[in-house]
Amino acid sequence: MFAGRYVWWLVTTSALFLISLVGFDYVASVIVGISDCASNEGSCYTLNNWLMGVIKPVLVDVSGVALVLVVVIRILYLRFLPLWIVPVLAWAGAVAGTFRAYAPMWHGNADYVLLGQQMPPSTYAFLALALFLAFPLEDEDAPEQGGAAPIGLLAGFMAFMCTLHAFATASGLPMLIAKTFHAFDLSRTIATIREILATFLLVADGNPIPGYFVTILFALALALRVLRHERLVSGQL
Known part of the structure; x- marks a missing residue:
């Protein structure tokens, strides 16, 4: 998927995700308003619960998976390197629970600044990588030459x-594994490792500050990679 098509799909899937998460509240209100549910006592409540509790989470999940x-x-x-897929999936999994918790909520009067502050750092790490990939990196003939290798290693480390x-910070991961796979021993092992890692x-x-700190360093490494790419393409390197 070349850069132009990627940007188109990135914008499309992101818009669908945001519309599903935030704008569907108004769509549900319109559907309830134009339906004849008022003629049957309790029908409007049932219809609204079905739209907000079933349809909306499904739309959020589908559009989120499409974005990933x-x-x-x-x-x-x-x-x-295919290893880059691992952090993408890890970050998506880390924020999935947060978005699923927000999905059934009414967002008509939501404070989006506050919601943004409550997002896990993984949200912004995913966003930084997604924006980085929007640059036409395929027109760089020799990405391994010059200063790309150290910058790439720095970005990979961050x-x-x-x-990590x-x-x-994925406190619900052990319970999810236990419920999904019935692997209770594995769940306890993961919980122990997670607690040790969280302490370290x-x-x-x-405390989200360490997570935001490494996310900022990751974004800076990607920015350096883009700057080097632009200089290489323009013939300055």
Whole structure:
């Protein structure tokens, strides 16, 4: 998927995700308003619950998965190391629970600044990588030459650190594994590892600052990579 098509799909899937998460509230209100549910006592309540509690979460899930797939396809197209798919999936999984919790809520009078502040750092790590991939990186003939290797290693290391923070703060992961796969021993092992890692990364008390710090460093590494790419393409390197 070349850059232009990637940008188109990125914007489309992002818009669908935001519309599903925020705008569907108004769509549900219109559907309830134009329906004849008022003729049957309690029908409007049932219809609204079905739209907000069933349809909306499904739309959020489908559009979110589509957004992640677009990023993964772009990574494969650029022939990046397949290991880059691991942090993408880890970050998406880390924020999925947060968005699923927000999905059934009414967003008509929501404070989006406050919601943005409550988003896990993994949200912004995913966003930084998605925006980085929007640049036409495929027109760089020799990305391994010059200063790309150290910058790429730095970006990869910071992505690894962001992934560790996502795992350390995923308190619901052990329970999810236990419920989904009935692997209770594995669930307990993961819970123990997560607690040790959370203590080591200074996030055991729920402090998000270390996570935001490594996310900022990751974004800066990607920005350096873009600047070097632009200089290489323009013939300055």
